[in-house]
Amino acid sequence: xxxxxxxxxxxxxxxxxxxxxxxxxxxxxxxxxxxxxxxxxxxxxxxxxxxxxxxxxxxxxxxxxxxxxxxxxxxxxxxxxxxxxxxxxxxxxxxxxxxxxxxxxxxxxxxxxxxxxxxxxxxxxxxxxxxxxxxxxxxxxxxxxxxxxxxxxxxxxxxxxxxxxxxxxxxxxxxxxxxxxxxxxxxxxxx
Numbered sequence: 001x002x003x004x005x006x007x008x009x010x011x012x013x014x015x016x017x018x019x020x021x022x023x024x025x026x027x028x029x030x031x032x033x034x035x036x037x038x039x040x041x042x043x044x045x046x047x048x049x050x051x052x053x054x055x056x057x058x059x060x061x062x063x064x065x066x067x068x069x070x071x072x073x074x075x076x077x078x079x080x081x082x083x084x085x086x087x088x089x090x091x092x093x094x095x096x097x098x099x100x101x102x103x104x105x106x107x108x109x110x111x112x113x114x115x116x117x118x119x120x121x122x123x124x125x126x127x128x129x130x131x132x133x134x135x136x137x138x139x140x141x142x143x144x145x146x147x148x149x150x151x152x153x154x155x156x157x158x159x160x161x162x163x164x165x166x167x168x169x170x171x172x173x174x175x176x177x178x179x180x181x182x183x184x185x186x187x188x189x190x191x
Contacts, residue, residue: 016041029070057093057120062154064118065097065127068109074098074132075155077164079146082123093120095127096146098160105129132163143167144176144187 018026030040058078065076080094081087103109109129118125133139147167152160170176177190 025066029066055120057118057123057125058153060118061093061095061120061125064113064116064125065095065154067116068112069097069099069103071156072100072103073154073156074100075160076153077146077150077160078153079142079148079150082120083151084149087123092124092126095125096142096150097127097129098132098155099129101131103129103131105131132159138189139163139167139176139187141185141187144171144178147171 026040027037030037061078062076065073075096075098077096077098078093079096081091082093087093099105110127113127128142130140130142133143143163144167147164148171150164152164155161167176174190176187178185178187180186
């Protein structure tokens with residue numbers, strides 16, 4: 001006699017209860033991308049993210065970035081002493097907020113952020129707004145620093161991760177080097 005086990009196949013459907021504010025933001029993001037709310041959620045949930053996002057400060061940083069830039073947000077990453085694990089009680093949390101080139105990098109971005117500042121474990125979140133560099137060998141120093149110790153919290157299409165990997169490769173190969181002038185570090189292409 002053959003015994004059949006009950007099927008454990010999942011339907012692929014489930015109900016997710018979220019707050020109205022988050023639901024509205026997700027609907028707006030879906031509209032701006034021209035996809036259904038279901039498709040947007042499927043895309044976001046299918047991309048593995050760091051466990052760091054479980055930390056409320058990380059989640060708040062990503063939510064704040066999405067609120068400010070919507071579909072123009074290319075990615076968010078934390079870097080610096082907090083990402084390295086050597087921050088002190090007086091340290092802030094450095095955040096690289098990568099936006100589309102159509103967004104001009106002006107002081108107004110910082111003023112807008114400061115209207116609703118974010119805290120991460122009692123520390124001030126210090127955003128640095130930036131574009132993906134056209135040429136990684138002339139990338140701003142923040143990209144090089146983030147390539148060493150940055151943790152990607154979210155990204156739209158993998159471009160941030162690819163950029164960081166390319167810069168890490170250039171650093172490892174000695175094509176980009178960290179130097180210091182008057183006690184201030186900077187990155188440059190090796191001679």
